[in-house]
Amino acid sequence: MSPTPFQPALSHLECGDCGAAADLTAPRDVCPRCARPLLVRYDLERIGGEVRREDLARFGSDLWRYRALLPFAPGFPLVRLGEGGTPLRPLPRLSEDLGVTELWLKEEAGNPTQSFKARGLALAINGALAFGRRGVALPTAGNAGAAAAAYAAAAGIRCRVTMPEDTPEAFVLETLAFGAEIQRVPGTIADAGRALGAWAPAPEWWNVATFKEPFRLEGKKTLGYEIAEQSGWKLPHVIFYPTGGGTGLVGMWKAFEELRALAWTSDPMPRLVAVQSRGCAPVVRAFEQDAPRVEAWADAATVASGLCVPSPFADTLILKAIRESGGSAVAVSEEELLDGMRELAEREGCMACPEGGATLAALRQLRRSGEVSREARVVIFNTGSGLHYPEAWRLALARRAAA
Numbered sequence: 001m002s003p004t005p006f007q008p009a010l011s012h013l014e015c016g017d018c019g020a021a022a023d024l025t026a027p028r029d030v031c032p033r034c035a036r037p038l039l040v041r042y043d044l045e046r047i048g049g050e051v052r053r054e055d056l057a058r059f060g061s062d063l064w065r066y067r068a069l070l071p072f073a074p075g076f077p078l079v080r081l082g083e084g085g086t087p088l089r090p091l092p093r094l095s096e097d098l099g100v101t102e103l104w105l106k107e108e109a110g111n112p113t114q115s116f117k118a119r120g121l122a123l124a125i126n127g128a129l130a131f132g133r134r135g136v137a138l139p140t141a142g143n144a145g146a147a148a149a150a151y152a153a154a155a156g157i158r159c160r161v162t163m164p165e166d167t168p169e170a171f172v173l174e175t176l177a178f179g180a181e182i183q184r185v186p187g188t189i190a191d192a193g194r195a196l197g198a199w200a201p202a203p204e205w206w207n208v209a210t211f212k213e214p215f216r217l218e219g220k221k222t223l224g225y226e227i228a229e230q231s232g233w234k235l236p237h238v239i240f241y242p243t244g245g246g247t248g249l250v251g252m253w254k255a256f257e258e259l260r261a262l263a264w265t266s267d268p269m270p271r272l273v274a275v276q277s278r279g280c281a282p283v284v285r286a287f288e289q290d291a292p293r294v295e296a297w298a299d300a301a302t303v304a305s306g307l308c309v310p311s312p313f314a315d316t317l318i319l320k321a322i323r324e325s326g327g328s329a330v331a332v333s334e335e336e337l338l339d340g341m342r343e344l345a346e347r348e349g350c351m352a353c354p355e356g357g358a359t360l361a362a363l364r365q366l367r368r369s370g371e372v373s374r375e376a377r378v379v380i381f382n383t384g385s386g387l388h389y390p391e392a393w394r395l396a397l398a399r400r401a402a403a
Helices: 044-050 053-059 063-069 092-098 117-130 143-155 169-177 189-199 216-230 247-261 282-288 315-324 334-348 354-369 390-402
Strands: 010-015 038-042 088-090 102-107 135-139 158-164 181-185 238-242 271-277 328-332 377-382
Touching (some): 044 063, 044 247, 053 063, 063 216, 088 216, 092 102, 092 354, 102 216, 117 143, 117 216, 135 143, 143 169, 158 169, 158 189, 169 181, 216 247, 238 247, 238 354, 247 271, 271 315, 271 354, 282 315, 328 354, 334 354, 354 377
Parallel strands (some): 102 377, 158 181, 238 271, 238 377, 271 328
Antiparallel strands (some): 010 038
């Protein structure tokens, strides 16, 4: 391990639940006190005195333009594949259809391995290298496994992945192509997670599953930084985010808090809306019941494999992000998310994934209810390429043919 793998403004790790602090003198995964997720904390006053938002243009176009707010030291040799720097696209035709003043799409399909998971896994794999780890492992419903395998290949370390048996074949082939070992498991990603421990035990294998280490969140928070910068530091009113494990939702909440502490924006926190499928909506149920924790969803099933997370590990942080931002949680039907995919393709030229279709369907739902006003500036997400989901697209096109 390098003597200085972490940047000097990284002050400590902090448990998102109990508040316990931990340092980085040894590899860290979850809170040593309560085994809940750890968050990276920085000396933001120091960073704000050294870096201005106007300086960012000097640091490239990928997510590492925000390196002053990421964990690794300037001299640390990063593994990078061109992650981040994705467009924030206007959606003028759908904006008119839905009757909102501004509608934007954060289009993540241009990332390495064609999904938003590249952001988090880029940071996680660099974290593994910083800690001297030579093997990583995780459960996946598809996109995360492919991204982890790609970055592990570029880093020259081993990767083991467990995934549900019904994971779309495109993800299986992609993950294998990068040289990862795969074990397919009956059931959901929760079952894949349970199978991982015996097959890839610590300390030989470092678990880079969602929120099981502190760095994936740092990669996903760059979504918030990019949305802010691409909007001229004028934050949107509402952001719809497809929520399985919730890393991106919590990451954006963290990013907007950091931006305000840096005085890079004075706008209110955007309302964060967690979008799920009615076939697996544990966060929506907990939010609607005003519950402090999420209960596992029985018999989870949805064509949006990234949303099929029956019991997200960071449930308390997800609910906190929604509630503190004044946001909401919305479940959409399978038919609605399939129609959302088609609308994004047919009206705006976006080959959307099912999770992306779900965000458009959720916006339509909240426009009907009046929870999102005509004057709102809205961002929705397409988290990956629809080409990974041929089965979902067959269903979506069949609905068009039957209409």
